[in-house]
Structure formats: structure tokens, C-alpha cells
Amino acid sequence: MEQVLSKLRGIADQPYEYLRQWKQENGRKIIGCMPMYVPEELIHAAGMLPVVLQKTDEEIEQGPSNVQSYFCGIVRCIGEMIQEHKLDWMDGIVSPDTCLAIRGLSNIARMHKREGEYHFDLVLPLSIKNKAAEPYLRAQLAKFKATLEDHFGVKIENEALRRSIGVFNENRALLRQIYALRRDNPALISAADLSSVVLASMVMPKEEHSVLARELIGGLQKKQASAGDAVKIVLSGSLCEFPTREILDLIEEAGCTVVGDDLYTGGRYINADLATDGDPMAAIVHRHLNMVIPCPTRFDQGRDLGSYLIDLVKANRAEGVIFLIVKFCQPHDMHHPFASDKLDDAGIPSMVIETEYEMPSVGQVKTRVQAFLEMLRRNTQ
Amino acid sequence: MTQDAISSLVRRLDTAGQTKGLMKRYYTDLRNSREEGKVMAWSYGPVPFELMRAMDIRFAHLESYGAYLAARQGQAFLKELAHRSGYSPDICSYARLTQGVHMMAQSGDTSEVRPELLIPQPDFLVAVTSCHLMANTYDFQQRQLQKPGFCIDVPFMNKWADFEEAVAHVKRQLIDFIGFLEEIKGHSFDYDRLKELMAKVKEAAMLRAYCIKMSQTHPAPMTIFDHFICLGPMHVWRGTNESVEFFKQLKAEVEYRVENKIGAIPDEKYRLYWDNLPIWFKVGRLSDKLGSLGANLIAGVYTHTYFYSHEPEKIDLDDPVGSIARELCWITWAFSNVEARTERIQKLCEDFQIDGLVMHSSRTCQPMDIGQKDMVDAIEKRLGIPGVVIDGDPTDPSYYSDAQTETRLEAFIELLASRRR
Amino acid sequence: MGNLRVAGVDVGSVSTDAVILNENKEILSSSVVYSGANSQKAAAEAFRQALAQAGLERSEIAYVISTGYGRKRVDFANESVTEISCHAMGTHFLFPETRTLIDVGGQDSKVIHLDERGRVTSFAMNDKCAAGTGRFLEVMARALEVELEQMGDLFFQAEKELSVSSMCTVFAESEVISLISQGNSQADIVAGIHMSIARRVIGLLGKKGLVERLAFSGGVAKNRGALGAFEALLKTKIMVAEEPQIVGALGAALIALETCEKQLAKTGTIATSPA
Secondary structure, eight states: OHHHHHHHHHHHHSHHHHHHHHHHHHOOOEEEEOSSOOOHHHHHHTTOEEEEOOOOSSOOOOSSOSSOTTSOHHHHHHHHHHHTTTTTTSSEEEEEOOOHHHHHHHHHHHHHSOTTOEEEEEOOOSBTTOTTHHHHHHHHHHHHHHHHHHHHTOOOOHHHHHHHHHHHHHHHHHHHHHHHHHHHOGGGSOHHHHHHHHHHHHHSOHHHHHHHHHHHHHHHHHOOOOOTTOEEEEEEEOOSSOOOHHHHHHHHHTTEEEEEEOOIIIIIHHTOOOOOSSOHHHHHHHHHHTOSSOOTTOBSOSSOHHHHHHHHHHHTTOSEEEEEEETTOHHHHHHHHHHHHHHHHTTOOEEEEEEOSSOOOHHHHHHHHHHHHHHHHHHTO | OOHHHHHTTSOOOHHHHHHHHHHHHHHHHHHTTTTTTOOEEEEESSOOHHHHHHTTOEEEEHHHHHHHHHHHHOSHHHHHHHHHTTOOTTSOHHHHHHHHHHHHHHHTOOTTSOGGGOOOOOSEEEEETTSHHHHHHHHHHHHHHTOOEEEEOOOOOOSGGGHHHHHHHHHHHHHHHHHHHHHHHTSOOOHHHHHHHHHHHHHHHHHHHHHHHHTTSSSOSOOHHHHHHTTGGGTTTTTSHHHHHHHHHHHHHHHHHHHTTOOSSSSOOEEEEEESSOOGGGHHHHHHHHHHTTEEEEEEHHHHHTTTTSOGGGOOTTOHHHHHHHHHHHHHHHHHOHHHHHHHHHHHHHHHTOOEEEEEEESSOOTTTTTHHHHHHHHHHHHOOOEEEEEEOSSOGGGOOHHHHHHHHHHHHHHHHHHHO | OOOOEEEEEEEOSSEEEEEEEETTOOEEEEEEEEOOSOHHHHHHHHHHHHHHHHTOOGGGOOEEEEESTTGGGOTTOSEEOOHHHHHHHHHHHHOTTOOEEEEEOSSOEEEEEEOTTSOEEEEEEEOSOSTTSHHHHHHHHHHHTOOHHHHHHHHHTOSSOOOOOOSSHHHHHHHHHHHHHTTOOHHHHHHHHHHHHHHHHHGGGTTTOOOSOEEEESGGGGOHHHHHHHHHHHTSOEEEOSSGGGHHHHHHHHHHHHHHHHHHHHHSSOOOOOO
């Protein structure tokens, strides 16, 4: 099991290295998807590998830039990689309508991409309970499908799409299984490791990842471990930009154990199954307009994130919530106060950790987490 | 040069001074909504005021209101309230001011604000997603206030080919919104009234477009700061007789200046372009500062592309809802595609004989920031016109330094001067 | 059980303090030393001084809790607890009516809400940015060419409050310089500076807001002007300890006492991890 984890960690830590090598060995096409919510199943059905673009830990150059320093780290990082042609070996980029920063980044992708490289702006409705959203999204998805077909000279049949949906659903189900094991015994796998497992799935072919996931599940089921009296915590936040292993380790080292999350590189990604009966394109539309986890980048979505988190805390028997907010992520910044108010009303303690791309002293973060845990513990004694 | 001497340099337009009275009336009307039995809405983003005006619904535009209040009562307390509610200082400054307004109302403690500046709670809320951040504010406040809300989704467009589809989508939603308004008011929508309103919007917009065009002369009769100040009549007042009257007067005053070769600044040596939103709290000071250096900021994307600036003669009075949808989509298009923005800057530079670009890089207002470097480089390449970047923010002075900005502008003017020798 | 003695050691970035308590919560001794570059050494020295003052040996101290920025490096401590919990406890001991504590130190600022037992119910911190900390005041004092100690008195001489709005300490410095060149009085500028720092910190009060009563700790507590600004904005009277510096160590010692009492009640002994 350690071998499997080590392999997945390696892929999660160095996704681009892995992908370059994979492309060389397989000769197949890779489409980079900016976070979040690109229907990767469509790309898979076209015979290509969809990957969710990740940040690297390389230093971003300061100075006059098309992406100013007050944008979130992942947008700056991807922006820099594109401008320096470090992603030219990919065959295309899809820019979804996630937020104003990702929208701006789409310009960079379009203007600086390699000649002949595929680029598509996927407009996903923001106001998802709006009556007009459904027909509009259907039209956008049809466009997306058509441009993939035209550019790459393939035909995406419904049967192929159904098969891809099956592959993706299966992988997500396996990840959910790991999450369930973790919920019942959080000492089985660290938050950092589980994050790497999900991240690897965003980068690898799902079929291969599922094989490794099964092995991992087998190992976890046999493992003996106990979390003792570590405080049980749910993590919330970190939308496009995944929390580093360092932060996750630090949180758990401070004396808690993560039992659940709604991270994009976590809960959101694994709870995105598509219906397998009926029209597969309609299933994709339905998924977006009925998001399982309310998202700070969508509006008028009915259910609110706070209520969802209360349920998540209860389902995972957690004691508190730690919000991981990426600095300069305005959607999350603006959305979490309502969620934390709801948690307050329900008597569930929460705290915020603001994560930065160029993370300064982590000691301060550790102090905050410790103080939070001290508060939790002493107030229950 | 003393501050007073600098202030007397720029010739303020008489007509511009009228906006004060108009805005005061507007807020008075808002405040009296309850007593006068009017339905009142809180709106966020580039909302279709025309539709609400046609239903005799009063509307507060929250961003403007936040900025308006901040200008009169200081913004520190509003920002503090927003901070306390959980909004970090990195968030859009308009949103923070707006949130501060809401939190103040929620707390019931309005002692920091003069009563005549307060506005009532809304009957419903409406937002347009062109600005995600204001839509987020709408989302939060609507949940807390638990009043009916409607969110119009204007799609992101990066290809001109997507434009018509977007217009159709927005038009469909505007019709749904009209249905929403009908339910709120309990009577059907008055399309005739809307047509009347749109005729006035068109007339005012054409007058305004003419005034804008007049700055193509040398010396230019207006500065962009005048345009900023004169937005109110084309914003919350559009569709009214007052709006038409205002722009008729403005046109007359501008024509007089052009006929008599009276420039906005006495000694116009350099003509500049302004990118991005204004730095509202420095409009006067920057106008004076640049005037003292012989520089006139003549054209800018915000004033020359939004507010029905683009081809107002094509507003179709037989399809008012479609026209509004078109304008909403145009606004989003105007800040989306960087190549198109560069084209527009180029056209403005050519039409207005621009000597240099002033790129306002705004700390918390994100949409127009990404790609500024590419735009400057492209214009320099195509037209040989240089640019300078200044750091600022539409409404938050914490992110602005007089010293830093004015030094850069001075240095930029020196650069322009040296190119002429 | 008689003669139960505990100690708290607060290793801050500038000073390190130690407090020794007996089971009746009486302070037997306290000490303050400069932290210097070596926090371990400073902690050991502060403890040594406190022991000497109290006439005690190390072995007579049942439990030691370390707190502060360098708390993890105190090898003779049985446990480390954050300064948030310790400051709350210490302040509660000195002022039992405290429900809100504002701490503005050299490098960070905190707002802590506590209950009637001195336990933390919520907290917020600003530890990334100089504005809203003592560092901000140092920079401004330099720009104004006044001593830090004078700043407080100047505040009360102000005739009007000038706005110093910059978020960034560097920007604020240039803002202050330009206010000086415009001929504004030092007192008025100082008022603006203090109000600015107070506003930044007050933002941390969060939704709970101010719950009376309010206590203040941290280095900036010695600045009457800063207190004046907070009192003006919050319309309240602030309580400040006579010796604000030892509040953290005192709190740590009190928590050590609590820990011992709980353990004694549970098991009859005190479990000390290798010290």
C-alpha cells in the first residue's frame, strides 16, 4: 500500500513531469482544463486525456505582468506557465467560466497559445436556478462537443460518452469509498495523502488510477491505526487551488485529524457523478445546475454552503470546521462569512486559515490552529 | 504651485455641477419610497434600470450608494463593518462598501450617518452577473434579508461570434425578470411606457455620444473626469426627461467651448487615455494635477464604451427589451476579450489623437486588469504610443498613494515631453 | 496537597517572561529578560531568575507551561499552549469582568473573546501585515521624528483627526510625510495614525463585536494615545494591567495550575512528560 501511495504522491507532486512522460510513451492527446467543473467526460469520450491544471511550486516572477500580483496563486502560476510556453506540449486548453480571474486567464491562454493548439471558452451558467440556464448550457455543451470534434477530427458518439461517464463514475465511487474509510477511522490515511490521491486522479487516466485506488482500498481495509483523541475536523474551501501537503500536515500535526472536506481537490470532485440512463449530454447539464456542494462561484443556487457544512460535520461526527481560504480568491472570501455564520448559529466552531501561494512562515498558521483546538477542547471539558 | 492655483486651472463644466442636485433628488426619492407607497429594490451590477423605471419601481444601486455614502461620511466605518462581517480587505472595495451599508442596516445603528443619506430596506433584490463580485454581495444580502431576488446571468464572451447568442439568452432572462416584476407589483408590465423610456435613453445617449466625439477637437472641451462626473444622468437617471435635458445642456456648453476654442485645460500639450474604472476619490485631484502639467485625460474605456456609448443611434425602439439585452452583453464584451479591447484602445487613440496611455491597475476590481501589459505593448508596437501603469482602486484609498501615483505621472509626462524634442 | 507550585514561561519575539504561582494563585515571583536571538537561552534565564527570586529549586515546580512565539523551544516545559489561550486566562485573572481582549504587539494583533471562566470562545488575528501592529507605530514615529513614548501624549493634543488611510505601512509612511509637508501639526497627524491602527484592529472584532468589558494587552497597551483611539471608536473604558508584559506567562501558569488540579482529581498524581 505504501508503494501505491508513494506513486500517487509522486504524480500529485510533479503532475507536469508525469504528463510529459505519459504523452511521450502513449502518443495520445492531453487537454488541460482550468479549474473548475469542466465536463472531462466529454474529452475522455473523444479519446483524449483531460487533466485539471495544477499550480506548481515554482517561483512566480514579480514585475510587470499580465497577471498582477493581487490575483490568486493558481491563476498567476498558470498564467506564467502559458506565457512562457511551458504548456505548449499540451494539445489544448479549456477555460471554464469559474470566476473573473479565470475569465481573464482565458485571454492569456488564447493569446499566447501555440499555433494550432485547441482553446475553448466554456461558458457555464452562474445563476444556476435561473429558468434560462438549462437551454443555454445545453447549447454551450453542444458547442464544446462540436469544436472538439472539428478540431481533432473525431466523432463523439453517445455510446462512447456513456462509457466515459461509467469510467469516471467508477473512479469517483472508489474515491468515495476511501473517504468513507477515512471518515470511520481518520488515522488510516493523512489529509495530505488523501489529497494527493485525489489530485493524482485529476491528472492520470482514470482507468489506471482506479486500479491503484482499488489496491489502496485493500490496504486501508487491512490497516490498523488509531487517531486517539485528535480533534475531528472538516476542511472547507480551497476551490481551484489545492492546499499544499505542508498545510494539511501542519493542520493535523497541531492536534487534529481531518474526517471530511468540501475541497475541489476532494469532496467536490468526488461527488460529481453523472446519471447513466438517458441522454448523457442532458446528464452533464443536470449535474452543473444541481451541484451537490453549493459553490461560492455560483449564485441563486438554492441551498447554501453553511447548511451543507452543518450536514457534513454531522455525517462525519466532526467537532469543528477549518476554512482554507486562498488569498485573493474573492468568491470564496465573499461567500464564507454566510457559511460561518450558519455554523456559529448551529454551535459548530470554525476558524479561517488564509493560504498564500508564496506561503510565509507557517509557524503562525500552526499557532492559530493550535489556539483553535485548545479552544475547542477546553470548552468541551 | 499651490493646491488652490492648481484647482483654478481646470475649467469645470457648469452643466457638470448640476449632477449634485440630481443625485440629491434621486436619494431623496429613494428615501421617501415607503411614505410614497413605492416598491423599492436593491440592485447590484449593471442592472436594467429601464425595466424597473417602467414599472414605477424605485431602485438603489448599491455600489454607487456605497461610494456616495463613503464620499460624504467617510468610508472607514463602512469598511470596518464589512470587515467585521467577515469580508477581508482584499475583496472588491465596492462590495465592501455595499456590505458595510447592509451590515449597518442590519445592526440598526445608523448613528454614524446623517438621516437624509439613509435608504430604506428593499422589497426585492436584483443583480446582473457581469460582475461576479457584486453578484456575490447580492447573494449574501438576499439570503440574509430573505426577500425575493432575481439574478440575471450575462454570459462571458470571448469571441464576437458568441455575441448574438448571448443577447438572445439575456433577452429571455429579461423577459423572465419582467414576469418577476409583474408578480411583485401585481399588475402587468407597461411596454408602452418602456418604449417611451427607451426613446429618452436613446436621445440622451446620442447627445452624450456627440459630446464625447467633440473631444476629438484640439483643444478638447472636456476631460474624462468631466465624463465621470456626468455619468449619473446616464446611469440611475436614464430614461427620464431630466436626463435628456442634462445632455442637451451639456451639448450646448461643449459646442460653445468648441466654437470658441476653449479647452478644458488652458494649455493642452498632451492628450491621454485612461484604462479601467475611475479612481473615484481622486477624480478632482488627478484632473487638476494633470491639468497643471498640460495633460488632458480625454478618452477612456469606462466612459466611452459603457452607458450606451456604443452606437446609440442603433437602439431599436421597436425592441426595447432586446436593446437592453444588447447593451448588457456589450458591457461584458467590452471588458472580456483583450484583443478587442486593444482594438478599441487603438481606435480611441486614432480618433482622439492620443499621446499616451494611463493604465489604472485596480487592486480589488479584477475584470479589466489581466492583460494590461499585453495591451500596452501592442499599442506601443502599432502606434508608437507609450503607456504608464498606476496602482489604485475604484473606491478604496488604502490602496492608493498620492506620492507614488503623481510621481509616476510626472515622470510619464516628462517622457512624453522628451519624445517631442 | 500543599505547596503545589507551577510556572508559566512566555517566549516572545522581544522579551521572555516567567511567572511562578502557588496553588492559591499567588504570584511568588516574575521575571522579564530580553529574548535576543536564542529563545531557549532566554527562557532558561527567565525561569532561573524567577526561581531565584522565589527561593525555589526547579524540582519544586510541579508543572511548567510555555507559551509565545518560541514556546516549542522550551525544553524544560511540560506542555506548550498558545499565547491566545494564555493571554485570555491571564487577563481574566486580573480582570474577571473581561469578555473581550485586544492585544496589539510589535508584530501582530489579536482580538479574543472569552467567557466568565477565562476560556477563549473565539479569536481573530492579524499576523501578516504590519499595519495594525506596533511596527506601524514605530515606522510612523520615525517619519514624524518623535519618540514612541511621546506619541501617546500627542494624541490628546490633537485638534482634528487627519485621515491616514493607507493599508500598507510603506504607503502610510509616505502619506504621513506628505501630511507633514502640508503643514499639519504633529498632534493631528498622530491622532490620524492612532485612529488608523485602531480601525484596523477593530475590524477583527468580527460579528460578535465588542462584548463588555474590554481589556487591552501587548506592547502597544503602554501607548496612551492608542488606548485613547480605541476608547473613542468603541465608546468604552479599557482596562489595562499594571504590568501588561507578564499577562501571557501568568496565564500559562494559571493553565498549568488548572492542569495539575484536574490530573490530581482524576489520578491522584501529576503526569509530567519528560522535561
